[in-house]
Amino acid sequence: MVHYYRYRLSAFKVELKELRRQLAEFSLLLATLFFVYLPGLALGVFFALGKIVQYESELDVIYMTFGFLLLQSLLLHTLKSAVLDTAHRNYHGTLLKSRIHQWVADQGLLLLCHVLFLFALFLAVSMGLQNLLQSPQLVMFMLAQLVLATTLLYRPISVFVVLTVACLLVFVCESFVTYYVALAVVLVGSLLLPRQYKAVKLSKVTAHSFWWQWAIEQPWAVIWRLGVTILTYWCIWIIVTERPDLKSYYAVMAQLFTVLWWSSLLIDTHKQVIKYRSYWYALSQFTQVQRSQCMFVFSLTFMMWFGGLVLLGSGIFELLTVLVTPVMMWVILRAARYMALTWAVAVVALMLTKVLIA
Amino acid sequence: MIKVENLSKVFVHKPIFEKYHIEFSAPKVCLEAPNGLGKSTLFSIIAGLDRAYAGIVSYDGERLKTPQDKVALASDNIKFPAFLTAKQLLTMTQQSWQCPFPDQLIELLGFSSFLDTTFSALSSGNQKKLQLINALMRQTPYVILDEPSAALDHQSTLHLIEYLKDYQGQILISCHEPKPFFDMGFVPQSLFSS
Numbered sequence: 331m332v333h334y335y336r337y338r339l340s341a342f343k344v345e346l347k348e349l350r351r352q353l354a355e356f357s358l359l360l361a362t363l364f365f366v367y368l369p370g371l372a373l374g375v376f377f378a379l380g381k382i383v384q385y386e387s388e389l390d391v392i393y394m395t396f397g398f399l400l401l402q403s404l405l406l407h408t409l410k411s412a413v414l415d416t417a418h419r420n421y422h423g424t425l426l427k428s429r430i431h432q433w434v435a436d437q438g439l440l441l442l443c444h445v446l447f448l449f450a451l452f453l454a455v456s457m458g459l460q461n462l463l464q465s466p467q468l469v470m471f472m473l474a475q476l477v478l479a480t481t482l483l484y485r486p487i488s489v490f491v492v493l494t495v496a497c498l499l500v501f502v503c504e505s506f507v508t509y510y511v512a513l514a515v516v517l518v519g520s521l522l523l524p525r526q527y528k529a530v531k532l533s534k535v536t537a538h539s540f541w542w543q544w545a546i547e548q549p550w551a552v553i554w555r556l557g558v559t560i561l562t563y564w565c566i567w568i569i570v571t572e573r574p575d576l577k578s579y580y581a582v583m584a585q586l587f588t589v590l591w592w593s594s595l596l597i598d599t600h601k602q603v604i605k606y607r608s609y610w611y612a613l614s615q616f617t618q619v620q621r622s623q624c625m626f627v628f629s630l631t632f633m634m635w636f637g638g639l640v641l642l643g644s645g646i647f648e649l650l651t652v653l654v655t656p657v658m659m660w661v662i663l664r665a666a667r668y669m670a671l672t673w674a675v676a677v678v679a680l681m682l683t684k685v686l687i688a
Numbered sequence: 689m690i691k692v693e694n695l696s697k698v699f700v701h702k703p704i705f706e707k708y709h710i711e712f713s714a715p716k717v718c719l720e721a722p723n724g725l726g727k728s729t730l731f732s733i734i735a736g737l738d739r740a741y742a743g744i745v746s747y748d749g750e751r752l753k754t755p756q757d758k759v760a761l762a763s764d765n766i767k768f769p770a771f772l773t774a775k776q777l778l779t780m781t782q783q784s785w786q787c788p789f790p791d792q793l794i795e796l797l798g799f800s801s802f803l804d805t806t807f808s809a810l811s812s813g814n815q816k817k818l819q820l821i822n823a824l825m826r827q828t829p830y831v832i833l834d835e836p837s838a839a840l841d842h843q844s845t846l847h848l849i850e851y852l853k854d855y856q857g858q859i860l861i862s863c864h865e866p867k868p869f870f871d872m873g874f875v876p877q878s879l880f881s882s
Contacts, residue, residue: 531804535776536783540769547771608766611737613784614756 331431334422338415338435342442345412359670375446379453383465391467391506396496397564398471399478402446403489404557406482407550413439414483440479447475470510481517487527488520490553497560537610537618541626544602551598552630555591559634562587563641570642581642582680585651588638590673592631593658597666599623624659631655647684654680689713690734690830690858695743697729704729708743712860714875716852719862721879727862728765730879731832734860735761747830762816762823763834770808774799774818777807781822790825796847797821812839820848824855832860837868 361368378397381390411417414436422432441447450472454462462468482489495516496509503509529547532539545552566584570577603610603619610616635652642648654676661672695708704726712719721727732738734745736755744751747758768777782789794800797817802810810818816839823831837845849872852859863869870876 529771531773531776534783535772535780540772540780543772543776544769602769606767606769608732608737609768612735612756612761612766613780614754615780615784 331426334425334431335435335438337425338439341415341418342412342439345415346409346443349408349412355667356670359674362674375449376453379450379468382471383453383457383468385467388504388506391471392500392503392509393564393568395471395474395506395509396500397561398446399474399496400493400557400561400564402444402475402479403482403493404554404561405446406440406444406479407486407554409443410483410486413443436483437480440483444475444479447472447479450475467506467510470506474510474513477517485521485525487523487525488517491520491523492517493557537615538622538625540619541599541623544599551595555595556634558591559588559637562591563638566642577643578645578647579681579684581638581645582647582651582684583677584642585635585638585648586654586673586677586680588634589631589651589654589658592634593627593655593662594669595630596623596627596659596662597669599627600663600666624663627659628655647680650680689748690860691744691746691749692730692734693744693746695730695733695741695745697726697733697738697741697743699729705741705743710877710879712858712877714877716859716869716872716874717861717877718866718869718874719860719879720866720876721862725879727879728763728834731761731763731834731860731862732765734830735759735763735832737761737766758828759830759832760823760826760828761832761834762819762836763832764819765834766819768807768815768818771806773804773806774810774814775803777818778803778822778825781825785826787826790821793821793824793851796851797844798847813841813844816840817844824851827856829857830860831855831857834862835864836861837863837865 378394382394385391406413415422426432450468454468454472457465457468478489478492481492492513496513499509499512503512527549532543532546535543562584566580570580573580600623603616603623607616610619632652632655635655639648654673657676658669658672662669690712692708692710695705695710696703697705697708710730719727719730729738733741734755736752736757736759745755747755752758772780778790781787794803797820799814799817799821802814802818805814807815807818816836820833820836823833836848840848845868849868853872859874861869861874866874866876
């Protein structure tokens with residue numbers, strides 16, 4: 331069976347390489363813009379894990395757990411097809427007598443790319459058994475990480491349910507034991523849900539409601555953006571709680587990130603417009619559907635941006651960030667490869683003006 | 689009558705048509721040519737879905753700004769949104785062109801039980817039926833059916849031919865098994881005859 335494991339590893343590497351190629355330009359730009367914060371990012375993960383080990387209030391553990399579980403789900407969902415080798419899943423059946431090898435390979439590759447769990451494992455090992463036994467919440471947290479990651483591979487709908495409930499429980503639970511038990515109960519309960527996601531069908535589809543039907547059918551395009559937006563606001567909220575003096579800068583950055591996540595939805599919708607171009611022409615609705623995709627993306631961006639204003643407060647620069655949306659949308663429709671650059675220019679221009687005025 | 693004059697069309701640096709002329713004057717025409725010579729491309733141009741060409745296409749002597757208003761095309765070249773159901777797709781066409789819902793056609797082609805199935809989940813035969821219903825329901829003065837009998841069962845092909853017999857408007861088809869269509873009155877015409 332070594333040949334099978336070797337095949338899975340090489341398929342995994344090939345897909346990761348492709349993913350890296352796709353994200354290279356954007357990652358490089360983010361790294362260039364925020365290179366000062368990169369070491370802090372890795373330290374931030376340990377800082378957050380440290381908050382789980384040595385907490386001031388049990389709520390800290392709950393907040394950190396939710397943030398980590400959401401972040402890991404977003405990261406692992408991106409890597410899921412590489413881990414499972416989804417494109418060639420049927421081919422595995424022609425190589426294997428028993429599915430156990432497939433499962434072992436899945437879990438091995440999952441562990442290999444589950445960076446956040448590896449961070450926690452590193453911390454747990456360096457703490458030693460004696461200290462670890464005194465921090466049962468870290469063990470519970472790591473267990474939650476593993477179980478949710480495995481569930482994500484085979485039953486993503488359960489992960490969605492667990493994360494939604496986890497988000498709501500943050501405002502209800504005061505003890506982390508209750509929180510973890512509640513998550514476990516919800517996870518078990520969610521296993522009763524149908525494995526396959528069955529989308530609701532709108533009775534009438536027009537050039538406008540087409541996008542709602544598309545979002546219902548392919549919810550990942552919206553869900554990951556919603557997840558990243560929650561994470562962005564969550565991180566900024568924690569930072570500004572620690573450093574209220576920097577609130578106005580971080581709030582503007584949070585809004586700019588939200589604009590980036592949501593205006594980039596136009597890349598996905600525009601792909602649909604191009605893919606079904608002849609269909610829209612045949613209906614004489616091409617112009618309408620082009621317009622409606624812009625309205626759809628702008629309204630979602632505006633909603634999320636407004637949520638940020640309510641959460642983090644508003645000022646002149648926070649309000650100005652919404653003007654970046656139409657610019658981003660215009661660039662995406664004409665030359666999507668300049669999207670990241672446009673966003674970077676907007677960030678530098680706004681932040682520089684803010685610093686100069688301050 | 690559809691007339692194509694001086695048509696030049698290049699596809700990925702390869703010229704498909706150069707100063708090409710053709711005229712379809714019979715009410716029911718079956719365009720004949722081996723695969724890959726440009727039948728489907730010509731159909732897309734006539735239907736107004738492909739605008740990247742040079743030349744003149746006229747419809748009863750008139751040049752149309754938006755030919756899709758008067759020409760309906762059923763072709764694999766039109767990709768339907770895969771996640772919409774057949775009913776949603778037909779309703780879109782109904783709303784876009786203000787035409788009645790094609791209950792009779794649906795019944796005729798035995799498609800009723802597939803209305804709530806998404807396009808991607810339809811078999812190739814049913815996808816073809818949907819394409820045909822989607823084009824014919826508009827009752828346009830010109831209708832183009834690219835390989836209408838491909839993947840269709842024998843019974844449905846007969847029903848389709850029966851339906852086309854009374855169609856009020858010019859019909860252009862391409863077909864690799866054209867005999868039943870010739871029997872019904874379709875006139876063969878070669879892609880490069882004129």
